[in-house]
Amino acid sequence: DGGITQSPKYLFRKEGQNVTLSCEQNLNHDAMYWYRQDPGQGLRLIYYSQIVNDFQKGDIAEGYSVSREKKESFPLTVTSAQKNPTAFYLCASSNTAGNTEAFFGQGTRLTVV
């Protein structure tokens, strides 16, 4: 529901391993975003993109990478360089031409073990 899907819902990773979180939307939205949510810190912007093959760093991009090869997809890779990767990750999309709100996926809870 909501037209934006994240997978998996839960993900476990060993220290030192890279992991990729999936985000797909069928809303024909141009903009997509990745946020990290930690208790008491709200939603912090990791990366964002408005067009294919273009994206910008948010406030906490270190240790993360993204790609935007298709309008519908915006995968996030959490690299081994991210010092504290355990968190709840939310993907969102918006239609900037329509000036509408951001819609969120259901989130991926990443735990480093």
Next chain:
Amino acid sequence: GENVEQHPSTLSVQEGDSAVIKCTYSDSASNYFPWYKQELGKRPQLIIDIRSNVGEKKDQRIAVTLNKTAKHFSLHITETQPEDSAVYFCAASKNAYKYIFGTGTRLKVLA
């Protein structure tokens, strides 16, 4: 860089009372201000929004006010009910792009 401050971080009210959450934004170019409600373990969902050409907007028990000069906007919930208990986030954006969120307010409505 852009910043949105949100207060209070927690808020407890008696059922039937009103709740007010306040946000301040730093980027004067921001022109769209949505409010989201997030229940435990779920995705944030829009409850109300306001654009910079409007000073106030209401939807049943929920209202939002915007003061562009002071760069403040607030969420007002009247006649609170237990199902209003959740975390609420404010956000600011320019032309509905690059949303910057506040740190959230955990609202508890006591029966």
